[in-house]
Amino acid sequence: MTDDEVAAAFGRLPQLVNNRSSLVRRGRFLTTEFLVGAGDVPVRIAVHRGSIAGVERGEALMRPWRFAIRATADAWTRFWAPVPEPGYHDLLAMTRFGTAQIEGDLQPLMANLRYIKEILEAPRHGR
Amino acid sequence: MAVEFEPIVGRYATLRLDGLPCRIYFEEAGQGIPLLCLHTAGADTRQFRHVMTDSAVTDHFRVIAFDLPWHGKSFPPPGFEEAEYRLTTQGYTEAILAVADALELDRPVLMGCSMGGRIVLNLAAHHAKRFRALIGLESADHQTPWYDTDWLHRPDVHGGEICAAMISGLVAPQAPAIHRWETLWAYLQSGPGVFKGDLYFYRQDSDYRDRTRLIDTNICPLYLLTGAYDFSCTPDDTLRTAAAVPGARATVMAELGHFPMSENPARFRAYLLPVLDEIRRASR
Numbered sequence: 001m002t003d004d005e006v007a008a009a010f011g012r013l014p015q016l017v018n019n020r021s022s023l024v025r026r027g028r029f030l031t032t033e034f035l036v037g038a039g040d041v042p043v044r045i046a047v048h049r050g051s052i053a054g055v056e057r058g059e060a061l062m063r064p065w066r067f068a069i070r071a072t073a074d075a076w077t078r079f080w081a082p083v084p085e086p087g088y089h090d091l092l093a094m095t096r097f098g099t100a101q102i103e104g105d106l107q108p109l110m111a112n113l114r115y116i117k118e119i120l121e122a123p124r125h126g127r
Numbered sequence: 128m129a130v131e132f133e134p135i136v137g138r139y140a141t142l143r144l145d146g147l148p149c150r151i152y153f154e155e156a157g158q159g160i161p162l163l164c165l166h167t168a169g170a171d172t173r174q175f176r177h178v179m180t181d182s183a184v185t186d187h188f189r190v191i192a193f194d195l196p197w198h199g200k201s202f203p204p205p206g207f208e209e210a211e212y213r214l215t216t217q218g219y220t221e222a223i224l225a226v227a228d229a230l231e232l233d234r235p236v237l238m239g240c241s242m243g244g245r246i247v248l249n250l251a252a253h254h255a256k257r258f259r260a261l262i263g264l265e266s267a268d269h270q271t272p273w274y275d276t277d278w279l280h281r282p283d284v285h286g287g288e289i290c291a292a293m294i295s296g297l298v299a300p301q302a303p304a305i306h307r308w309e310t311l312w313a314y315l316q317s318g319p320g321v322f323k324g325d326l327y328f329y330r331q332d333s334d335y336r337d338r339t340r341l342i343d344t345n346i347c348p349l350y351l352l353t354g355a356y357d358f359s360c361t362p363d364d365t366l367r368t369a370a371a372v373p374g375a376r377a378t379v380m381a382e383l384g385h386f387p388m389s390e391n392p393a394r395f396r397a398y399l400l401p402v403l404d405e406i407r408r409a410s411r
Binding site: 083086087089090091092093095096097106107110111114117 | 273274278283284285288289291292293295296297299300301355356358359
């Protein structure tokens with residue numbers, strides 16, 4: 001996948017997440033904006049009480065995000081393989097091996113880690 | 128009988144560990160060569176329930192597991208309410224030897240996973256004569272830290288949820304869902320600061336790169352088995368450790384992660400049974 005294709009996959013998160021009631025419930029205490037890096041393309045994801053409220057491409061001037069998760073398009077592509085190979089099967093495996101980077105205020109990420117991991121994995125299952 | 132009982136039987140005993148009385152939970156199944164099992168950091172004996180209900184194992188081995196103090200059904204020692212829990216090489220070693228003595232185990236096989244696999248290496252270096260064979264699952268002489276353990280115990284992050292979410296990716300994608308979630312449940316349940324306190328041992332007090340050269344596998348054979356999906360103790364970590372110990376036997380287990388015995392019991396037994404058979408043949 002290219003950077004643009006990975007960004008487009010993130011763009012489908014509202015459909016992939018918002019009809020999964022157990023996943024939305026898991027994130028019900030989270031309202032925030034975070035950024036994912038699809039290679040060189042930044043994608044801002046707004047979460048409102050566990051639902052994906054919006055996905056926007058590009059940096060927005062003077063608009064903050066709480067935390068960012070960045071990886072190359074190749075890494076996201078491997079991460080979303082139906083059966084990912086070792087090292088690309090989990091967000092923290094990718095950060096451990098340096099293929100993903102996390103920065104910013106990690107508290108809302110850590111307090112909702114299962115939820116965030118599951119929404120990032122949603123394109124793998126395409127559901 | 129209206130139900131079919133599992134063969135696992137549990138009991139409690141109070142052992143003196145580090146000068147304090149500790150009420151320890153043990154469970155066991157089977158008969159034969161004693162096989163003492165050590166759970167991972169932040170977990171408990173339930174991880175071995177499939178080994179203990181596998182007749183291919185229990186026909187020949189008396190499988191025993193115990194919950195370390197602070198874990199599972201073992202209480203923390205008196206005064207814990209004022210203590211910060213920190214497992215150490217010395218305390219962990221003492222606990223294992225005390226259990227083996229208390230149960231009067233005759234040169235047991237010792238099988239430990241993760242931090243249990245780490246301490247196996249210390250016992251191999253310093254107490255090999257007390258054991259018949261040593262099996263390190265997800266075992267290596269050292270680990271490069273991959274996150275800040277302060278996240279595991281603080282008031283603004285739920286301890287059980289974060290422990291499970293941090294390690295959920297250590298379960299391989301191929302693990303059946305029921306076993307994946309039973310494995311994670313132990314982490315969701317573990318007491319506040321317990322996983323973090325275990326990781327003190329794992330990260331700060333068990334760099335064994337200085338003692339692998341002391342291990343003599345002629346005295347006690349050493350088997351190391353690591354899952355291909357384990358990114359905490361990686362296959363490379365295990366292979367590096369095995370390369371430093373002449374005679375150590377290392378195997379990388381496909382489609383398994385950091386919790387082979389609980390995350391995918393059917394796949395794990397295909398790797399474990401040949402090792403146990405070899406140990407049994409050598410014991411005759």
